[in-house]
Amino acid sequence: MADQPVANAGAKPADAKARPQAAAVIRRMAVTQEDARERLLKRQLPAWVISGAFHLVFMVLFVVFFSGETAAPVEANDNLVETVVEDKAEEPEQDLTNPDMGFESDLAAATEADREEPENVEAPVVPEEAIGSPSETSEAPTQTLAPPGANEVMPNAGTAVGPEGTVKAGDGGAGGSFATPGMRGRSGATKDALLKSGGGNQLSEAAVARGLEWLARQQKPDGRWVYDGSSAGDTVAATGMALLPFLAAGQTHKSGAAKSGKNYSKKIALGLEYLKSRQQPSGDFTGASSMYSTAIAAVALCEAYGMTKDPSLKRHAQSVLNFIMKGQGNNGSWGYRAGSTGDTSIVGWQIQALKSGKIADLTVSDEIMKRANSFLDTVSTESGARYGYTSRGGTPSLTAVGLLCRQYSANWGPNNPALAAGVDFLVKGSAPQKGRFDMYVYYYATQVVHFYGGAKWSKDWNPKMRDMLIDMQVKLAGPDQGSWAADTGSIGSHCGRLGTTCLALLTLEVYYRHLPLYKRDAGGLKDLD
Incomplete structure (x- = not known):
């Protein structure tokens, strides 16, 4: 170190005394041989040499003494730096290797959710997003859920078509990369980023796990x-609806061994096999009470x-879309x-069923979507901001449904004035509150406002x-732990605790279930990597 030579600088040179002794030895010469000049040089010069050497040694000692005093601060500073480094090293290293969201109720989220604020940061409106208009039509289908309808049997319609696909190696595992880009948000780093940016947290993920x-x-x-409401006989709709929260969480029937938490691949596979076993050659399902049930099962397939591009599923999925x-x-x-x-x-x-088929790269007719938008024009207010049942109107539940359809099928974005007005109507009139627990409204409206973004x-x-x-x-131990009681609306009446719990889970998974529309449709996936 720099202070080592300073510490020894005060020592006298080993020949310090020898030098004056050597100077004292003067060669004698006979007096008769010396003149006045020689005596001056040979007798007085040694005294000058001795005096000069003495002063030189004194000055060296003086410099060494005072330079040694200034060395202390250097040593102190070095020690200070060493102390800081040691303290830094003693900090516990953060574990950033927590695998993708598991399904243990006490498992922390894959994001550092405990560091997140209770409220997410406002996401600005994306100015470059395409501006839509109330009369604009599009070419895309959709995905979601709704209450079963009347117990009516449908006639056969549609035929099974579509070539078989191939399975991409490594697809279908929880935490892996899914075959379809539009579903990448359900796993890995993209899921982590979407959860954090969208406003999910450790508590919401724990609720999903339970x-x-x-x-x-x-x-x-x-x-x-099986539903525990009035639609208990509609096992096709119940099975399709129950499969969706598992798929949204990133698990499939091909999920490998989970790194942490629970693996539900066998449960999912069994549910899918049940739907396949109930499907008719027409594409519809035996026991499906209405088109509600058919669509819900279609979304699951x-x-x-x-997510997997499993060829054994492609025929069934395309067949129900055709129907x-x-x-x-x-x-x-x-x-x-x-x-x-x-x-x-x-x-x-x-x-929603058609949109999920389009995201999965299945065949969906653009003309079908345009015709659906024409119908929506007939049940919306002139501005297109609110929607009725079969005629123009403006109820919160149907407005939420209508606006989600517009986002999926007509590409309405934040810059669309009708969408902006509709979102404002939902936020002001249907904001979540315990005294008004209607999961049908909340499920649809949450998706609409999530895609809209911003401060709303x-x-x-x-x-x-x-x-x-x-x-x-319900968090207390018992048969209902992890579920939600049947809501006071149509879902609770028809689908009971099971249907209410399914929609509540999908609402808490909204952060990553679907990529933001502008990122998915505008090729902005790399922005989330």
């Missing part, structure tokens, strides 16, 4: 799920296929039976919706 555990316990040995497209009514809507006309609520489920989502909707669902979930 809910999936409860759902898994409700499955029957043959793979079906399309998502499972899109839905062929069953559209002459005014662009769908009724309880294939080929009949219907209402906004049924249309919502068909659009980050401040006005998401914190209230997220925290209300977390608080209302």
Whole structure:
């Protein structure tokens, strides 16, 4: 170190005394041989040499003494630096290797959710997003859920078509990379980024984990799920709806061994096999009570296929999509039976099914989507901001359905004035509150406001919706732990605790279930990597 030579600088040179002794030895010469000049040089010069040497040694000692005093601060500074480094090294290293969201109720989220704020940061409106208009039509289908309808049997319609696909190595595993780019948000780093930016947190993910555990316990040995409401006989709709939260969480029937938490691949496989076993050559399902049920099962099949590209699913998924497209009514809507006309609520489920098929790279007709938008024009207010049942109106539930259909099928974005007005209507009139627990409204409206983004989502909707669902979930040990009690609306009446829990879970998974529309459709996936 720099202070080592300083510490020895004060020592006298080993020959310090020898030098003056050597100077004292003067060669004698006879007096008779010396003149005055020689005596001056030879007798007085040694004295000058001795005096000069003495002063030189004194000056060296003086410099060494005082330079040694200034060395102390250097040593102190070095010690200070060493101390800081040691303290830094003693900090516990953060564990950033936590695998993708598991499904243990006490498992922390893959993001550092404990460092996140209760409210997410406001996401600005994307100015470059395409501006839509109320009369604009598009070419895309949809994905989501709704209440079962009347117990009416549908005639056969549609045929099974579509070539077989191939399975991409490594696809289908929880935490892996899914075959369809539009579903990448359900796993890995993209899921982590979407959860954080969208406003999810550790508590919301823990609620999802508990809910999936409860759902898994409700499955029957043959793979079906059963509603505990008035639609108990509609096992096709119940099974399709119950599969969706598992798929949204990033698990499939091909998921490998989970690195942490629970693996539900066997449960998912059993549920999918049940749906396949109930499907008719027409594409519809035996026991499906209405087009509601058909669409819900279609969403599950399309998502499972899109995430894995499993060829054994492709024929079933395409077949039910064909049935839905062929069953559209002459005014662009769908009724309880294939080929009949219907209402906004049924249309919502068909659009969601078609959209999930489009995301999964299955064949969907653009013309079908345009006709559906024509029907929506007939049930919306002149501005296109609010929607009714079969005529112009403006109820919160149907407005939420109508706006989601517009986002999926007509590419309405934040710059669309009708969408902006509709979102404002939903936020002001239907903001989440425990005294008004209607999961049908919340499920649709949450998706609409989430895709809209901005302060309406980050401040006005998401914190209230997220925290209300977390608080209302049953957390005490028992048969209902992880579920939500049947809501006071149509879902609770028809689908009971099972249906309410499914929609509550999908609402808490909204952050990563679907990539933001502008990122998915505008090729902005790399922005999330």
